[in-house]
Amino acid sequence: MDEKIYGWWLPPDVSVHGAKIDQLMSVLHWFMLLLFVGWGIFFLYCLIRFRARPGHTALYTPVKAIATKYIEGFVVVVEIFLLVGLSTPVWLAYKNNVPDAGKALRVRLVAEQFAWNFQYPGKDGKFGKTDPSLISGDNPLGIDPEDPAGKDDLVTVNNFHLPIHRPVIVDISSKDVIHSFNVPVLRVKQDTIPGQQIPVWFEATQAGHFELGCAQLCGLGHYRMRGDVLIDTPEDFAKWEAENAPPPQEAPAAAAPEEKK
């Protein structure tokens, strides 16, 4: 992992939608700086100009300050622009334009204290059914061994592989408490709410090794609920998927006990 990319400001953005967020952030901070410096200069001027000293008295009559109305008006106009012109369209475009499920890679993510379990649907593109009562050490997601769709599912813990230039939809949920899926370089954050499955999507624009963290206090191990995000080229991703796919002979073995009945 390249540590040099992390400094005292935004880390690089490797997502398609992130540029708009970064642009908003930049506009916001310039606006804030402008207001603060403007206010600050006037504030300091008042403190110096109107300090108590012999022979100086205060003005009883309030000053007619038209400028304040203009400044307040300016703030309102800028805020409306930020709201209507920048934030809302960016948010709506991101939240409502979830990419076509056929084109995208769909991954299920189940968070738990203190790990991230990823379930890839495998070649058939279908997730195996899961049931909380089947959860065990070997089967962290409780995938139903009877379900043929689950036979080729690939499960990883704290390792999130995804291909570059292809939309990824992650269906996020949690086994136990609320966590929050947070990948700073992808400009993605979504709370994982137990009892709900919430889709979040993104498309990576740059291959590399990044990190995923938990952003919502989830217990004593919250701080070490860290995962690796490995953005691969499509070829590398296919290779990884093939190498890690469950061996096909496992299918009859799993079916064996049923025959004995």
Added chain:
Amino acid sequence: MSVQHTAAKGNGHGHAHEGHGEHELPFWRKYIFSVDHKVIGIQYGVTALVFLLFGFTLMMLMRWQLAYPGRPLPVIGNLLGETAMPGGVMAPEFYNQLGAMHGTIMVFLGVVPLAVGGFGNFVVPLQIGAPDMAFPRLNMVSYWVFLPGCLLMVASFFLPGGAAQSGWTSYPPLSDIAPTGQTAWLFAMVLIITSSLLGSINFIVTIVQLRAKGLSYWRLPFFVHAQLVTAFLLLLAFPPLEAASVMQLMDRLAGTSFFLPSGLVVSGDPLKVAGGGNPLLWQHLFWFLAHPEVYVLILPAMGIVAEVIANNTRKPLWGYRLLVYSVVFLGFMSFVVWAHHMFMTGMGTTMSTFFQTTTMIISIPSVVILTCFIMSLYGGNIRFTAPMLFATAFLPMFAIGGLTGLPLGLTASDIYLHDTFYVIGHFHYVVAPGTLFALFAGIYYWYPKATGRRMNETLGKVHFWLSFVAINFVFMPMFFQGMAGLSRRLYDPTIYAHGRGVQALNVLISFGAWGLGLAQIPFIVNFFMSLKNGARVAENPWNATTLEWAAPSPPGHGNFVTEPVVYREPYEYSVPGKSTDYSPQFRAEA
């Protein structure tokens, strides 16, 4: 005033002594179970100051772990015991307890009791010319419900498994399955909330009914307006959290599942509960209180700043009516912004658009208030007394806190900044160098009224400058950590590469925090020394205009020697053609 008379009589037996002040009360009736608003105010204030120091100490401990993760803390580390700090190194559970308790204590046991219970109780009846609160016994009960709540909260550190450790927000399911400390937290919250409710009703009735003759609403000091709005916020916002706390208690003790969905598996074992609940219900109920709570923290602070600025600029407040309209509008709006704390929970876009719009709207009155304060400086004859230094510093500090709320209130930028250190920096600028500085201003300003003696100015200025510098070293770097993506509530931030990138700032922040701790020593010394050695003052040491300065310093039982009558607006300073630069409300011909 007939209404006032009835109210004073209505207090019944406890106030039978009202007419004859020469009758001495036994010690425990005068100083412990007192019904005098001034004694209760001081009780609240001192209790709150002790808890502010305690809550801050918890944070100074956490700052060691954040600056030097995993390194044993010399001396103190070994004193805290093997469960909390094995081998002197802080355990993650203990870190989480410190975090949850720091937040809870600072907000519910520190700032609110000082701002409302302390200053509200002490100052409001004096500023409206009343002999006491409308319901003095209710007032006493309010304090004596509050104190056990506080003690229970702190005692929970000694329970098996320690104190509450699910953050001051106590989000279930984590809080539902947390150790016993969480039960204590909930019981303590129920007591503290009950106390606040009793207090808020008392404030509303007092301000509406007990104003002196001539004191119309447009002649009320801004501080009283701020306290009135605050009282309504407490009255309307706290009940949902009280209900939610009882629901969480039932989840923990009675096996209900208000906040627990079906199918939870904790540490590999299915959780044996009925299920069918929803954890987000808690968040809605919690933030329905906790957002107005932000204004409960800031409005009394603004009130104090207004008093101190008017007094020290020696001119009327600029835009007094505008200030009052803004503060009322803030109060209303604060009830419809709560879900901006929940943008990342996956709410629908209609909801999030509504809440980010209301959030932008609520920023407008804050801008107006700040503008009024800065314009109040213009044309003044500014005396830089200790209270004025704190009140002056409030303005740019609150401005930073307010401005940095914008990227958090807008949904698109919140995706990145939510739950990062940026949030910590933002609300601490509002509450610490914002509200707390205003509260310090209030202490320096009203101390002579409460004790009859002035605090030492030089020590006050030393306290101010050291605190001002140190506090900015604490909170300014947090914005950079947040921009770098560092999440809050991490026991060891160096686990993450982007955390390692800003780790140097953590060392800087920690030294800032410890320096800030040292900077409070001049204040503590001053606070106690001045009780004995402070210069004695008459009724009106600051040459102020509002009614509290008509009463003796300190005021006796019943406050005023003669019933005050109000002749003019609250801030008539530097009126042309007068011999002095202040024309008090209570003087017929000034």
